[in-house]
Amino acid sequence: MRNSEYPMLKGITYLDHGGTTLTPRSLLNSFCHEMQAVLLANPHSDASNPSASAIMVEETRHQVLRMLNADPAYFDIVFTANATAAIKLVTEGFSGSEDGFDYYYHRNSHTSLVGVRELAARSHCLASNEEAEDWLAGRASNVLGEPVSRRSILFAYPAQSNMNGERLPLSWPGMLRDSPRHPNAYSLLDAAALVSTSPLDLSNYVLAPDFVAMSFYKIFGFPDLGALVIRKAAGHVFDHRKYFGGGTTDMVTCIGDAWVARKHSSLHARLEDGTTAIRSILALKCAIVTHRELFGGLGKVSEHTSWLAKRLYTRLISLKHYNGAPVCHLYNHPDSTYGDPTTQGATVAFNVCGSDGTWVGPWKVGTMLRARKIYLRTGTLCNPGGIACALGVDAELLRRAFNEGFRCNTEADMIEGMPIGIIRVTLGAMSTMEDVDVLINALYQNVTEHNDALKPSANDYNNKVDSVMTSN
Numbered sequence: 280m281r282n283s284e285y286p287m288l289k290g291i292t293y294l295d296h297g298g299t300t301l302t303p304r305s306l307l308n309s310f311c312h313e314m315q316a317v318l319l320a321n322p323h324s325d326a327s328n329p330s331a332s333a334i335m336v337e338e339t340r341h342q343v344l345r346m347l348n349a350d351p352a353y354f355d356i357v358f359t360a361n362a363t364a365a366i367k368l369v370t371e372g373f374s375g376s377e378d379g380f381d382y383y384y385h386r387n388s389h390t391s392l393v394g395v396r397e398l399a400a401r402s403h404c405l406a407s408n409e410e411a412e413d414w415l416a417g418r419a420s421n422v423l424g425e426p427v428s429r430r431s432i433l434f435a436y437p438a439q440s441n442m443n444g445e446r447l448p449l450s451w452p453g454m455l456r457d458s459p460r461h462p463n464a465y466s467l468l469d470a471a472a473l474v475s476t477s478p479l480d481l482s483n484y485v486l487a488p489d490f491v492a493m494s495f496y497k498i499f500g501f502p503d504l505g506a507l508v509i510r511k512a513a514g515h516v517f518d519h520r521k522y523f524g525g526g527t528t529d530m531v532t533c534i535g536d537a538w539v540a541r542k543h544s545s546l547h548a549r550l551e552d553g554t555t556a557i558r559s560i561l562a563l564k565c566a567i568v569t570h571r572e573l574f575g576g577l578g579k580v581s582e583h584t585s586w587l588a589k590r591l592y593t594r595l596i597s598l599k600h601y602n603g604a605p606v607c608h609l610y611n612h613p614d615s616t617y618g619d620p621t622t623q624g625a626t627v628a629f630n631v632c633g634s635d636g637t638w639v640g641p642w643k644v645g646t647m648l649r650a651r652k653i654y655l656r657t658g659t660l661c662n663p664g665g666i667a668c669a670l671g672v673d674a675e676l677l678r679r680a681f682n683e684g685f686r687c688n689t690e691a692d693m694i695e696g697m698p699i700g701i702i703r704v705t706l707g708a709m710s711t712m713e714d715v716d717v718l719i720n721a722l723y724q725n726v727t728e729h730n731d732a733l734k735p736s737a738n739d740y741n742n743k744v745d746s747v748m749t750s751n
């Protein structure tokens with residue numbers, strides 16, 4: 280299946296599915312077929328009501344809701360460019376209110392969640408799961424001071440860290456809703472990393488997040504499209520949104536009074552600005568079917584990638600230099616367990632050390648691997664809080680590093696002998712044991728220091744590498 284569906288993988292070991300997963304040939308074929316079979320007019324121009332395009336878009340919306348076990352009576356889906364655009368849309372709703380909003384975000388947040396703080400009246404980064412749970416349950420005093428009357432609170436966190444794959448509790452939105460200390464608070468779940476290799480179940484609408492952001496290319500490899508899932512009970516947040524775009528209004532006046540009547544038929548009718556991404560949505564419809572045919576659904580993908588990630592993790596920790604010093608320092612959260620998909624996704628984050636414990640810059644390792652056609656991600660990974668905690672560096676040191684010329688994913692990624700960045704492997708539905716073995720072998724051959732007297736010859740190595748690796 281790999282050869283026929285993913286010809287672009289020939290001779291390549293691709294380990295950056297968290298960046299984007301790859302597009303299977305069957306999806307492209309089915310998309311090309313549909314594009315030639317169906318006339319897709321702009322739904323805003325087509326006089327037939329509803330148009331073929333509008334019907335296809337609504338069908339796809341329902342398919343996505345079904346994929347999430349989300350009852351359309353309680354949830355709506357707004358198609359967006361990507362997860363970031365979905366997060367920005369939520370921010371537009373909250374920042375439109377006269378009283379503004381207070382913002383709490385988890386330290387594992389992707390930069391796209393962190394950026395919301397710039398529009399908040401006050402913001403606070405919850406530095407650990409314990410701090411988050413104390414705050415959610417109303418046990419901690421309010422670090423931002425007393426809530427301002429009528430000002431809403433937005434709490435955001437990733438369902439899975441894009442840095443090390445730690446899966447965070449999906450019970451937090453329910454805790455927030457139950458807490459009498461937070462009567463005017465809403466939750467935003469960034470599911471971009473989670474849903475790439477895991478199902479997300481929104482069947483319990485009482486405990487579900489108010490907003491869920493995701494990017495479909497991370498699940499299917501195509502199309503480049505995202506979505507915001509909105510719990511309808513929280514839809515009033517968008518009553519404050521100021522901007523309106525084409526297609527979201529029933530009437531606008533400009534000469535004389537500046538007046539607008541916004542659409543009220545549904546949240547998506549009100550929030551999908553401009554021409555609907557009809558071709559991308561058609562591709563999404565094809566992608567949902569193809570993915571199920573190829574992989575049997577996200578539950579199966581979760582089982583496969585979870586097993587593979589455990590194998591990779593185990594082999595990385597067992598890589599040792601000739602003197603017994605570990606080759607890799609791994610950054611998994613202590614409460615996460617590889618092989619347990621409720622706490623850990625298919626991501627392994629690490630750095631490389633020499634036999635004397637000195638760090639090797641992640642960019643250098645990444646460049647060496649890339650030369651061997653192994654693709655993975657290095658750098659600070661758009662996860663500023665997670666990286667700072669994993670590396671044990673504070674804001675002052677990071678600013679100093681910046682002033683001294685550090686830039687993410689360049690050769691200058693060390694300060695005072697410490698790396699400012701990590702190496703990240705993310706596995707996907709079509710990853711194989713061989714992908715894992717190729718990476719381990721490359722690290723064994725190129726960064727592991729061997730005792731020359733014991734070092735196997737190239738031939739020995741090729742024959743015995745597996746037993747060498749597992750006995751270490």
Ligand SMILES: Cc1ncc(COP(=O)(O)O)c(C=O)c1O
Nearest residue numbers: 361362363389437441471472494
């Ligand atoms: C957890 C998480 N959130 C948000 C994003 C941003 O997604 P996008 O770039 O598709 O908007 C990513 C992308 O890697 C991510 O992993």
